[in-house]
């Protein structure tokens with residue numbers, strides 16, 4: 001049963017619907033979060049790369065500017081011609097805004113915006129020239145000595161040629177939730193802060209991650225240029241992201257809830273289709289078949305002579321389903337042989353294990369469409385041989401028009417096997433007088449509507465005629481639907497009736513009930 005209960009049992013359906021919705025909603029939210037994390041990672045990677053490219057471009061400008069200085073500065077240092085040559089360098093479109101001559105740790109002269117009045121000591125570099133470019137750096141120095149008070153910048157010197165690299169504030173405007181730090185990484189493993197939010201690089205290399213990785217509730221991404229000189233660390237602050245995207249988050253949640261509801265309709269619909277009555281009946285037909293037995297008594301002796309086997313089907317939630325509900329499915333899906341086979345198997349197992357009475361008549365209902373020699377052989381042949389102490393009766397109810405010749409051949413075949421055939425529900429539907437004349441059956445069960453009709457009603461009077469007609473054709477007569485003692489008494493007074501069946505005698509019983517009924521039944525009580 002397991003999960004199926006949730007789709008079969010009415011009272012679980014709302015809960016099931018809600019649980020499916022919740023599951024889908026969670027899945028959608030997880031997908032959204034996953035997409036958002038990926039988008040953030042992409043932004044981090046992209047912004048990091050862009051900043052690195054800026055710094056690498058600047059660096060190649062610096063290198064090419066040095067090449068120009070080496071080539072163009074031919075005059076004696078700080079001479080008028082030299083200053084002219086230096087000014088030509090300053091016109092290069094390089095983003096570097098001060099050029100100077102250095103000798104013995106002193107800036108001797110400079111050109112561009114700065115106005116160096118006197119030589120200026122610059123002391124030891126922060127980063128010496130032991131790098132692939134042979135450039136020494138003085139990081140973040142106050143450029144007041146160049147007549148640029150309050151401006152900070154890095155000094156880069158190669159040989160006697162120097163330049164100022166102003167603070168490189170990234171051109172890009174980051175999203176509010178993002179920050180960056182650029183450091184210059186030097187070969188001895190130290191690094192110098194270059195720009196952005198201090199401390200990110202330290203956190204990143206302490207975070208032991210590569211690529212984009214979570215760190216202290218944030219996402220960090222660190223990347224150095226191929227020469228390993230500039231390193232950019234970008235950070236996405238998760239709390240800031242959430243705070244900045246509150247409105248988008250609410251919209252996304254509502255959208256996810258609605259989409260989950262739509263998907264639930266579909267998914268639930270598919271499950272329901274899979275588990276709807278018809279589908280599950282067909283899947284579990286054989287496993288679910290149970291048999292009930294309605295006793296049949298002799299009107300002459302009052303003794304129990306046998307029973308009619310009536311099928312029920314146990315649904316997956318344990319509910320008992322009656323033939324009115326499943327027979328249309330059986331007929332529509334052409335499963336009559338499977339149902340009858342299952343009923344016969346269950347009934348014969350239960351009856352042979354529990355009912356010792358001999359002889360004992362066992363009536364089965366056979367679909368008219370199965371009243372063909374080959375189908376009946378398959379349905380009843382072996383059963384008859386295995387259970388010879390039972391007297392089998394095949395009840396045929398004509399819910400559809402049948403070919404009399406085919407049915408008669410089947411009746412003859414059954415008779416050869418020792419099985420009797422009764423016309424069931426005589427007097428209603430196709431089960432009429434004409435068939436009584438055409439089909440050589442052994443007995444007639446007169447439809448219960450006659451016996452159930454009030455005394456002196458038209459139906460009750462027709463019952464008498466029906467009995468007479470059946471008797472005239474020399475058939476055994478069974479009256480169904482005996483619901484009162486009075487009706488039974490009337491029938492017993494009528495010498496033409498052979499057997500009676502009905503709620504007054506007993507409702508259909510399970511096998512244990514049938515055994516009890518047989519044990520407790522007192523024929524004289526109805527005599």
Ligand SMILES: Nc1nc2c(ncn2[C@@H]2O[C@H](COP(=O)(O)O[C@H]3[C@@H](O)[C@H](n4cnc5c(=O)[nH]c(N)nc54)O[C@@H]3COP(=O)(O)O)[C@@H](O)[C@H]2O)c(=O)[nH]1
Nearest residue numbers: 310311322323343365366367424425481482483501502503
């Ligand atoms: N092909 C098959 N048809 C089958 C099988 N099992 C049952 N059936 C047919 O389903 C119809 C309904 O059967 P069920 O609900 O079991 O009803 C039977 C009795 O409970 C009911 N009955 C008997 N006595 C009385 C009574 O006094 N009053 C009253 N209101 N109802 C009563 O009648 C049904 C038995 O009818 P019948 O078969 O005509 O003798 C029914 O048509 C079954 O035939 C199956 O395995 N195969």
